[in-house]
C-alpha cells in the first residue's frame with residue numbers, strides 16, 4: 001500500500017553539536033537583543049546553548065517543545081522552518097512569528113538555498129514523507145549564498161516609506177498595532193474602531209478594488225481572516241462578526257487601497273442588529 005503524502009516536518013530536525021550557521025551570523029553581528037524566541041527550534045540546541053551563554057531565550061517547536069510562547073518578543077529567529085513546509089503551513093508560521101513579535105522587534109527568517117530537489121521525499125528510516133521547497137520572501141536579505149539565505153523582517157508599518165507616499169495604508173501609521181503578516185498581506189487594528197477589536201486586512205500591494213487583486217492575494221486575505229478571527233475571539237470575546245469590503249465611492253469606499261473590515265459584534269451594541277450587512281441600505285435592513 002502506498003503511504004499517504006502527508007508532511008512530517010519534525011523529521012527534518014537535526015541533532016546539532018554546534019550553533020547553526022544563521023544563528024552564528026546573528027550572534028557575530030550582535031543582532032540577538034532583548035527577549036528572544038527561537039521559533040521552530042527543533043531539538044533546541046541553539047536555544048539551550050544561547051541560554052547557557054546568558055541570553056534571554058525561549059524555544060518553541062510544535063513537535064519537540066510544544067508549549068506555545070506567551071507575550072511579545074524583541075527578537076525572533078526562525079531557522080530552516082519555512083522551506084520544509086507547504087504553502088498554508090508557511091503562512092501559519094509567518095502569521096505566528098509576526099504576531100509574537102514586539103512592535104519594535106525584529107525577526108530573522110533563514111531558508112535553505114542548497115536544495116537539490118523540491119517536493120515530497122520518503123524518509124529512508126521513518127518511512128514517512130517530508131517536504132521541502134525554495135522560499136523567497138519580499139524582505140531585506142542579510143546573507144545569500146549557495147547554502148542559505150537570511151532575511152530580516154520588521155512590521156509593515158515600521159518600514160521606511162517612499163517619499164511623497166500619500167496612501168494611508170501604504171504608509172500605515174507607526175502607531176497602529178499590527179496583528180500579523182504574510183508575504184503579501186497585513187492585518188491591524190483599525191485606528192478608528194467602530195467596535196472593540198475592529199480589524200482591517202489589506203494586501204501590501206496598492207490596489208483600489210478587491211476585484212483587481214490576484215487570486216493569490218485574495219486567498220491570502222481569506223487565510224488571514226481566519227487567523228485574525230481566532231486572535232480577536234481570544235482577546236475580545238465578541239458574540240458575532242460582520243465581514244465587509246467597500247468597492248468604489250458609490251459603495252462608501254473612502255480609502256482607495258483594498259481593505260477588508262472584520263467587525264466584532266457584541267450583544268446589545270445596537271438596538272436591533274437584524275439584517276446586519278443589509279444595513280448599508282438602512283431602509284432595507286429589516287425585511
Ligand SMILES: [Zn+2]
Pocket residue numbers: 167168169170171205206207256257
Ligand atoms: Zn496604498
Ligand SMILES: [Zn+2]
Pocket residue numbers: 246253254255259
Ligand atoms: Zn473602509
